[in-house]
Amino acid sequence: MAYNSRIRRAVVLFTGNPRVEERQKHLPARFLSTLHRELRSTIERMAGVDLVVASEDAGGFRVDCDGTTSRLVNGAEGGLAARVELAFNAAFAAGYDSVVVLAGDILGLRRETLEQSFERLEETDGSCVLGPSGDGGFYLAGLRSGTSFDWSSIPWRSSDVSIAFCASAVEAGLVVRIVERLDDVDSLADAVRLTDSLHPAFHELRRALRSLLSVGLHAIPARARIERCSRGMARQLRAPPAA
Numbered sequence: 001m002a003y004n005s006r007i008r009r010a011v012v013l014f015t016g017n018p019r020v021e022e023r024q025k026h027l028p029a030r031f032l033s034t035l036h037r038e039l040r041s042t043i044e045r046m047a048g049v050d051l052v053v054a055s056e057d058a059g060g061f062r063v064d065c066d067g068t069t070s071r072l073v074n075g076a077e078g079g080l081a082a083r084v085e086l087a088f089n090a091a092f093a094a095g096y097d098s099v100v101v102l103a104g105d106i107l108g109l110r111r112e113t114l115e116q117s118f119e120r121l122e123e124t125d126g127s128c129v130l131g132p133s134g135d136g137g138f139y140l141a142g143l144r145s146g147t148s149f150d151w152s153s154i155p156w157r158s159s160d161v162s163i164a165f166c167a168s169a170v171e172a173g174l175v176v177r178i179v180e181r182l183d184d185v186d187s188l189a190d191a192v193r194l195t196d197s198l199h200p201a202f203h204e205l206r207r208a209l210r211s212l213l214s215v216g217l218h219a220i221p222a223r224a225r226i227e228r229c230s231r232g233m234a235r236q237l238r239a240p241p242a243a
Contacts, residue, residue: 009118010050010096011043012063012087015104017056026188028212035185036104038205042111043102049118050096054087063087066094081151084141092145098122100129100142105185107194107209108202113180117142120177128174130165134183137161148172 018032043051052065061072061083070090072082084101091099100117102109113131121129121142128147131140136159143149153168154161169176185191192213198206 005048007098007122008050008096009048009098010052010065010091010094010100011046011114012052012054012065012091012099012101013039013043013104014083014087014101015053015055020056021105025186025191027185027191028215031191031209031212032105032185034205034208034212035107038202039102039104039106039109042109043114045111046114049114052087052091052094054083054101061086063090065090068094078152080156081154085151088143088149097145098142099145100140103133103139103184106133106139106182107185107205108182108198110201113140113182117179120179123177124175126174127177128169129177129179130162130169131179132162132181134181135159135186136163137184138165139182139184140179141165147174149174 013036015036016032018036019029021027022029022032040051043049050066052063054061054063056062059071060074063070063086068090070086070093072078072086078085087101088099098118098121100114100121102114117129117131117140121127121144125144126147127144128149129140129142130138133139138161149172150168154164166176183190183194185194191209195206195209195213198209
């Protein structure tokens with residue numbers, strides 16, 4: 001894809017704290033860090049697009065952008081809304097014109113999807129981009145510099161996140177552009193299902209994840225393994241958390 005060289009673009013990859021999230025989601029060690037490496041590689045292969053990393057450490061949430069670190073200290077109010085807002089604001093403050101925030105717990109993201117996200121974001125003034133996930137949330141959102149968006153209006157941890165995003169965007173006078181749907185990993189059951197359904201183009205990633213899952217599943221007693229997978233499936237039926 002040929003980009004307008006006068007427009008600065010960035011993808012903010014949310015990596016969180018992989019070890020903590022793996023414990024919370026009952027995932028094998030290094031599962032999420034393996035996904036992050038794959039996503040980093042996909043982003044870094046894009047010409048004209050910079051990678052910005054948003055993570056969690058002992059001090060709280062941080063966005064490392066263009067040599068500057070922006071932070072939300074532990075205990076700060078706002079939750080996920082404040083984190084997403086800080087990610088966009090940090091990238092815009094660093095001089096980026098088009099910014100896409102990306103969840104770090106997705107499988108099968110193609111470079112073409114990210115390229116399409118920037119294409120649609122820049123089609124017309126007042127555009128925004130959304131990549132929905134199957135549980136009603138989203139894994140990707142994109143805005144242009146100067147765009148006003150009320151992230152606190154989103155009912156996070158519900159099955160209405162994507163709908164609320166679109167409603168807030170329309171209320172702000174934005175045109176919502178949609179890219180392909182991808183499911184995120186909220187449980188061990190999700191990890192097994194999404195790994196097994198990966199497109200053949202991701203055969204190396206699938207092999208690496210299956211190896212991690214094999215080791216992780218064997219380390220869990222059979223009864224507990226069944227219960228965890230069952231809880232994961234039940235959460236899918238009850239519209240699991242959106243982010």
